[in-house]
Each structure stands twice: as structure tokens, then as C-alpha cells.
Amino acid sequence: MEIAHETLVALSKSWGLFYLVGFSLCVIVYACWPGNRQAFQRAKTSILDEDDTPRGPQA
Amino acid sequence: MVSQLTVSERQFALVILGLLAMCGLAMAAGGRGDPMGAQGFVVLIYAVGFAFVVMAGLYAPEPDDSRLSRYYDDPTKVGIVLTMIWAVIGMGFGVWVASLLAWPNLTFDAAWASFGRLRPVHTSGVIFGFGGNALIATSFHVLQRTSRARLADQFSPWFVLIGYNLFCVVAASGYLLGVTQSKEYAEPEWYADIWLVIVWVVYFLLYIRTLMRRQEPHIYVANWYYMAFILVVAVLHIVNNLAMPVSLSHAKSYSLFSGVQDAMTQWWYGHNAVAFFLTAGFLGMMYYYMPKRAGRPIFSYRLSIISFWGITFLYMWAGSHHLHYTALPHWVQTLGMTFSVMLLVPSWASAGNALATLNGAWHKVRDDATLRFMMVAAVFYGLSTFEGSFMAIRPVNSLSHYTDWTVGHVHAGALGWVAMITFGSIYALVPWMWKRQAMYSPKLVEVHFWLALAGTIVYVFAMWNSGIIQGLMWRTYNDGGTLAYSFIDSLVAMHPYYIARAFGGLLFLAGAIVGSINVWMTIRASRLEAAAGADADLPARPAGAVVAGE
Numbered sequence: 186m187e188i189a190h191e192t193l194v195a196l197s198k199s200w201g202l203f204y205l206v207g208f209s210l211c212v213i214v215y216a217c218w219p220g221n222r223q224a225f226q227r228a229k230t231s232i233l234d235e236d237d238t239p240r241g242p243q244a
Numbered sequence: 245m246v247s248q249l250t251v252s253e254r255q256f257a258l259v260i261l262g263l264l265a266m267c268g269l270a271m272a273a274g275g276r277g278d279p280m281g282a283q284g285f286v287v288l289i290y291a292v293g294f295a296f297v298v299m300a301g302l303y304a305p306e307p308d309d310s311r312l313s314r315y316y317d318d319p320t321k322v323g324i325v326l327t328m329i330w331a332v333i334g335m336g337f338g339v340w341v342a343s344l345l346a347w348p349n350l351t352f353d354a355a356w357a358s359f360g361r362l363r364p365v366h367t368s369g370v371i372f373g374f375g376g377n378a379l380i381a382t383s384f385h386v387l388q389r390t391s392r393a394r395l396a397d398q399f400s401p402w403f404v405l406i407g408y409n410l411f412c413v414v415a416a417s418g419y420l421l422g423v424t425q426s427k428e429y430a431e432p433e434w435y436a437d438i439w440l441v442i443v444w445v446v447y448f449l450l451y452i453r454t455l456m457r458r459q460e461p462h463i464y465v466a467n468w469y470y471m472a473f474i475l476v477v478a479v480l481h482i483v484n485n486l487a488m489p490v491s492l493s494h495a496k497s498y499s500l501f502s503g504v505q506d507a508m509t510q511w512w513y514g515h516n517a518v519a520f521f522l523t524a525g526f527l528g529m530m531y532y533y534m535p536k537r538a539g540r541p542i543f544s545y546r547l548s549i550i551s552f553w554g555i556t557f558l559y560m561w562a563g564s565h566h567l568h569y570t571a572l573p574h575w576v577q578t579l580g581m582t583f584s585v586m587l588l589v590p591s592w593a594s595a596g597n598a599l600a601t602l603n604g605a606w607h608k609v610r611d612d613a614t615l616r617f618m619m620v621a622a623v624f625y626g627l628s629t630f631e632g633s634f635m636a637i638r639p640v641n642s643l644s645h646y647t648d649w650t651v652g653h654v655h656a657g658a659l660g661w662v663a664m665i666t667f668g669s670i671y672a673l674v675p676w677m678w679k680r681q682a683m684y685s686p687k688l689v690e691v692h693f694w695l696a697l698a699g700t701i702v703y704v705f706a707m708w709n710s711g712i713i714q715g716l717m718w719r720t721y722n723d724g725g726t727l728a729y730s731f732i733d734s735l736v737a738m739h740p741y742y743i744a745r746a747f748g749g750l751l752f753l754a755g756a757i758v759g760s761i762n763v764w765m766t767i768r769a770s771r772l773e774a775a776a777g778a779d780a781d782l783p784a785r786p787a788g789a790v791v792a793g794e
Contacts, residue, residue, distance in 0.1 A: 194575055205557075212553040216546040225549075228462040229541040232390055232532060237676075239315060240392040240459040 245318050246301030248311060253399045257298050260403070264410075265291035271435070274493035279421040283435070283495065286417050290410050315388045319401035321677050323381025324670060325767075326409060328760040330377055331663075333416075334369025335753040341366050342746035346739065356420040364419045364431045370658065371429065371521065373412045378666045379525040380405055380447070383470045385673060386532045387451060390467055391458030400450045407443035411436055423495045427510050429517050430484050434497040437485040444478045465548045469528030472556050476520040484513035504571045511566035519559035522657065526665050527555075530598055533669040534618045538608060543600035547593050554590025558583050565636035568645060577638065584636030588629060595626035613686070613693040617668030620697060624660025628653060643719070648738070649711025652704050659700040659752055667692065667759055674766050684765035688758050695755030702748030710741035 215221065246254060268291055271284025341363050344350050351357045384401055388394060395401055415432040418424070424431040432440075451474055455463060487497040501509050535542050542548055564572060564580030599622050602609055609619050631653050635644045644650060671689055675682055683689055717737060720728040 190573065197575075197579065208553070208557060212550055216549040224462045225545040228460070228464050229535070229545040231460065232464060232535060233539065233541060237315070237389070238313060239388065239394045 245322070246298055247304035248307050248318055249301075249398055249402075251302075251306055254298055254302050256399060257402070258295060258302070261291045261295040261298065265295065271493075275495070278494050279418065279423045280435070280493055280495040282421055283414055283418055283423065286414055287410065290413060294406060312394060314394070315385075316395045316398060316401065317385065317388075317677055319395075319405050320381045320385045320673075323377050323384070323405055324674060324677065324763065326405070327374055327377040327381060327666070327670065328756070328763050330369055330373030330412070331756040332753070332760055334366060334371075334374045335749070335756050337362055337366035337369055339746060339749045339753050342742070342749045346742040346746050355422065361419050361422060364424065365416050367429060368412065368415050368419070368431065370663075371517075372415065373409075375522060375526075375662055375666070376408060376412070377405075378670070379470070379473065379521075379529070380408060382529050382533075382669055382673065383451070383474075383525070385677075386464075386466050386470065386528065387454055390460065390464035390532065391455060392460055393454055393457040396450055396453035396457060400446050404443055404447045404450060407439070407446070411440045411443060414439070418495070425485075425487065425497060425499065427484065427499075427513070429514055430481070430510070433495045434485070434487050434489045435495070437481065437487075441478070441482060444474065444481070448474050448478060464532070465542075465545065465552060466528040466532040468549075468552050469524045469531065472552070473520050473525035473528065476516060476524070476556070480513045480516050480520070484509055504567075507567055507570065508564060508572060508576070512563035515563035515566060516559060518657070519555070519562070522662050523559075524555065526662050527552075527594055529669045530594075530618065530621065530665050533665075533672050534598055534615075534622075535601055537612070537615050537618065537668070537672045538602055538605040540601055540605055543597050543603070547597050551590040551593035551597065554593065555587070558587045558590065562587060562636065565641065568638050568641040581636050581638055585633050588633040591629035591633075592626055595622050595629070598622035598625075613689040614668050614671040614683075616693055617664050617671065617696075620693075621661050621664035621668060624656055624664060624700070628657040628661055631656060643715040644711060647711040647714040647718075648707045648741070649715065652707025652711055655700070655707065656704045659696070659703060663752070663756075664696060664700075667696065667756075670759070670763065674763055678767055678770035680766055680770055684762050684769055688762040692755040692759045692762070695751050695758065699748045699750070699752030699755060702751060703745055704748075706741045706744035706748060710738050710745070713737055713741075 249257065265288055268284050268287030268289075272281050272288060273284070275281035275284055340350070341359060344359050344362065348359075351359065355361070384395060411432070414436045418433065418436065419431060423433050425433055430437075451467075451471060455467065455471075486500040488500065489497040499506055531542060531548060561583040562580050564576045565584045566580075568577050568581070570577075599619070602615075602619055602622075605615070609615050634640055635649070635653060644653075671683055674680075714734050714737070717729040717734040718727075718731075722728045
């Protein structure tokens with residue numbers, strides 16, 4: 186199938202734009218979702234732990 | 245190192261090295277009279293060399309299971325040493341090619357020493373040799389710490405590290421022989437490309453398998469960046485290197501793409517190599533080592549997530565800004581330009597997040613050259629991403645394109661950002677890995693910092709001046725409506741800047757050499773201490789037993 190130049194332009198100008206806007210909304214909602222606050226807080230502070238051994242069951 | 249592998253892992257390593265040696269032999273035999281033959285010998289010698297290393301430790305006793313309750317850091321340690329070796333090689337070749345531009349006679353009339361062959365040794369040496377080894381070494385470290393899990397197995401990290409370095413060695417030796425597929429940053433020919441795909445798939449699987457064993461509920465953001473680096477580089481590498489070899493015994497191949505499609509694919513690859521090799525991976529490094537060293541959590545974790553998705557999403561479309569004013573459709577150029585400008589938002593979000601993390605730790609930045617490396621890296625990241633967005637704007641590009649400004653921009657990123665964050669991370673990591681309080685000499689870290697910063701500034705200013713003068717001379721018309729300067733006039737005007745650039749590069753190289761000595765002396769001090777500990781009045785340990793810190 187030959188993909189015409191005009192088809193690509195039309196796709197990028199319509200669906201491409203919606204994709205970009207929708208994608209960024211999803212990311213912002215995920216990042217700012219109040220329920221995620223605790224997990225993020227833990228993630229950013231737990232790397233500062235001095236403990237240097239693996240945890241839990243190991244194979 | 246070998247004694248830490250189980251006996252079956254050692255045997256498996258020998259089988260793989262044997263297969264690799266046979267591939268090398270087949271290439272050497274089948275490729276007689278073609279550069280492929282010489283490349284085959286490189287593979288053969290490499291495989292046999294490592295087989296000797298494995299055989300030397302083949303009959304060491306089985307390591308005890310207590311190792312499984314520790315992180316597996318041997319590949320990281322070797323990776324750090326390889327990083328420093330490649331830094332000196334890659335930057336050394338950089339100084340050489342910079343000198344070639346200032347004094348062209350330095351080719352000695354030898355084909356292998358011509359600019360066209362040495363330059364990819366420099367670019368691949370610093371990007372893949374230095375940068376790639378640093379990414380692999382630190383990713384294994386960060387992955388384990390942030391997941392609180394040991395690497396999923398002991399064989400594949402070695403396969404990734406040693407296999408990746410084989411790719412680098414085959415690439416660099418091939419360039420000197422004249423082997424290239426003429427795609428910038430993707431010069432290695434088809435056989436090297438296929439090998440890299442195999443190595444990369446093992447790397448990706450190792451990363452995923454270790455993440456699946458994680459003991460932390462959330463995957464720390466540094467791992468997202470490392471994952472983006474691994475995954476996207478695989479996609480880029482495979483697509484851009486789709487090619488048909490002339491025959492199985494010839495090094496030469498022909499790309500599946502041609503004309504403007506080839507150019508578009510190449511710069512989609514090329515710019516995303518900057519994005520996902522030289523940015524995403526090193527941001528992963530920054531998001532772990534900077535908070536660790538500063539003793540402060542990232543300023544905003546949310547912002548790090550938003551900028552992660554911004555960078556991964558927007559970068560994908562920016563490549564076409566390398567092809568302004570070419571046969572590429574105008575709207576594709578505009579698309580690349582627009583996405584490049586939008587990229588400034590997540591880029592500055594990352595740079596700002598890094599600098600805000602240091603708020604409250606500025607006294608540490610002042611006193612600690614290691615943290616200062618990371619701070620300067622964040623500043624240069626901010627500067628060069630701004631410059632990049634600016635240069636991607638079509639009318640600006642009409643001045644900057646094909647000039648040394650581009651070279652200056654690349655080096656603001658490569659020296660100021662990539663190398664600085666790498667050296668900072670290595671200086672943080674080396675004492676942790678070799679169980680030392682600090683580096684062998686904090687003074688030498690300080691010396692390295694100032695050499696690196698001075699070298700970067702001299703280099704970048706030389707190229708900015710040179711580039712803009714060049715661009716202006718190429719577009720200056722006289723009253724008659726013809727060009728005021730010939731190309732050779734602009735070349736003469738460049739000469740002093742080329743000398744300055746070589747000098748800046750030399751300073752940077754000197755810093756890397758000082759850093760390598762410092763890293764080596766730290767490792768040596770650790771070994772001397774371990775040896776001294778062995779003389780103590782303690783019961784004998786079986787040979788090859790684990791030494792604390794190994």
C-alpha cells in the first residue's frame with residue numbers, strides 16, 4: 186500500500202496532536218494523583234538508606 | 245572474580261567463548277583478502293584471551309552461598325575500570341583528531357591515521373567505550389540498590405559487559421582498517437551490529453528479571469531512565485542498521501534505505517542516540533548518585549516523572565532538525581523543530597530538579613569536588629539543552645549548520661554534561677565499591693575537576709567563536725552579489741580556534757588521566773589492605789574465598 190504524503194500530514198496534524206495532548210494529560214494525572222504521593226515519597230527517601238544488602242527472599 | 249562464578253557458570257562461559265572463537269575463526273578464514281579477515285582475528289584473540297582468564301580460575305572451589313545475601317558488584321567494578329580505560333583512549337584520539345585539524349600533516353601519510361578513520365575511533369571511543377561502559381557499570385549498581393535485590397544471575401552481567409566491549413573493540417579496529425557503513429555514530433558494519441543486538445537483548449532481559457525480583461513496591465525513577473536507554477537504543481540500533489551484506493565473508497553491506505529516507509532514518513537514530521544513550525541513561529545516573537552524594541532526596545519526585553515522559557515522548561520526533569533545508573519534506577523539518585523547542589520544558593525540568601535538590605547542600609558543593617562535578621553537569625545539561633532547542637529553529641540552523649558551532653554544542657553536552665556526571669558518579673561509586681572511606685586522593689579529584697571544567701570552557705568557547713565566524717563568512721556577500729569569502733578564507737580564519745580547541749581537549753584528557761590514576765590507586769589501596777589483613781593471625785582461608793568488599 187502506498188502511503189501518500191498528504192495522509193501522513195493529515196494524521197500527524199489531527200490524531201498526532203490528540204495523542205500528544207492525551208498522553209501528557211495521563212502523565213500529569215499519574216504524577217499528581219494523591220494516592221501515589223506516599224509511594225513517591227518512600228521511593229525518593231528510601232534510596233538514602235545506608236543499608237547495603239539485598240532484602241527478602243533470594244533465589 | 246572468576247572464583248565467584250559457580251563451576252557450571254565457568255563452564256558455560258567457556259562454551260560461549262569457544263563458540264565466539266569459532267565465529268572469529270570462520271570470519272578470519274572466510275574473509276581472507278577482505279577487512280573481515282582481520283576483524284575475525286580480533287574476535288578470535290579476544291575470545292581466546294578471556295578463555296584463558298576463565299580457565300585460570302576453572303578449578304577454584306565453588307563460591308559459598310553467603311554471596312547470594314550480598315549485591316553482585318564484580319561486573320560493576322570491572323566496568324568502572326573499563327570506563328576509565330576507554331575515557332583515556334577515546335579522549336586521546338579526540339586530542340589527536342583535533343590536532344589533525346590544526347596541523348593536517350599529523351596523518352603521517354598513513355591510511356589508518358587519516359582523519360576519516362581516526363574520528364570515528366574518537367566518537368565511538370567516548371560515546372560507546374567510555375559512556376556505554378559507565379552506563380552498564382552504574383546501571384548494575386543502581387538497579388540492585390534501588391530494587392534491593394541481587395542481579396538475577398551471575399553469568400549475564402559478564403556476558404553484557406565483556407560482549408559489549410568486544411563490540412567496541414571490533415568497531416574501533418574496523419575503523420582503522422577502513423570498515424564503515426558511513427552512518428554517523430552507527431559506523432560499525434553488519435556483523436558487529438548483529439553482535440550488539442544479541443548483547444543488548446541479554447542486557448534488557450537481565451534488567452527486567454532483576455526488576456521482577458525487586459523488594460521495593462515502586463520502581464525508582466533512575467531505573468525508568470536506564471530502561472528507556474536500553475529499550476530505545478535497541479529499537480534505534482536495529483532499525484537504522486537494517487542492511488544487506490555483500491556476502492557473509494565481506495565486511496561491506498548496503499543499507500535497506502536510500503536517499504532522503506536513509507537520511508531521515510539515520511538522524512532519527514542519531515538524535516535519539518543523543519537522547520537515549522547520552523541523556524536518558526545519564527539522567528538515571530544523576531537521579532541516583534546526586535541525591536546519594538548530597539544526602540538529600542530529589543527536590544520533586546513528581547517533576548522527575550513528568551520530565552521522564554516528556555523527554556521520552558518528545559525526543560522521538562526531534563531528529564529531523566538535523567536535516568533542515570534538505571530534500572526532507574518541509575513539514576517534517578517543522579515537526580522536528582517544534583518538538584525540539586518543546587523539549588526544553590522537560591529538559592529544564594530535569595536540570596532544575598537537580599539544582600533544586602542541591603538547595604541546602606551548597607556548602608557540600610563548595611567543599612566536595614565529586615558533588616561539584618554533578619552540579620556542573622546539571623548546569624551544562626541545562627545550557628546545552630537550551631542551545632540545542634535554539635539551534636533546531638530553522639533560521640538559527642541556517643547559520644549554525646555545517647559549522648563548528650554544532651561541534652561546540654555537542655561537546656558542551658558531551659564534556660560538560662555526560663563526562664562530568666560520569667566522573668562525579670564514579671568518584672562517588674569507587675569508594676563504595678572498594679570499601680574505602682574516600683578516594684585515594686581528594687586533592688586529585690579537585691585537580692581533575694578544574695582541568696575538566698577549564699578544558700570544557702576553552703573547547704566550547706573556541707568552537708562557538710569558530711562556528712559563528714564560519715557561518716557568517718559563508719553568508720557574507722559583496723556589492724557584486726557574490727560571496728565575499730572563499731571556503732579557504734574561512735578555513736584560515738578557523739586555524740587559531742582549532743589550536744585552542746586541541747588545547748582544551750588536552751586539558752580534559754589530562755583530567756581523565758589524573759582521574760584514572762586516582763581510581764587505580766584507590767583500588768590498589770583496597771587490595772593492599774586486604775593483603776595486609778591476610779597476614780593477620782587468623783585461621784587460613786581457602787584460596788579464592790571472598791575477601792571483604794569483593
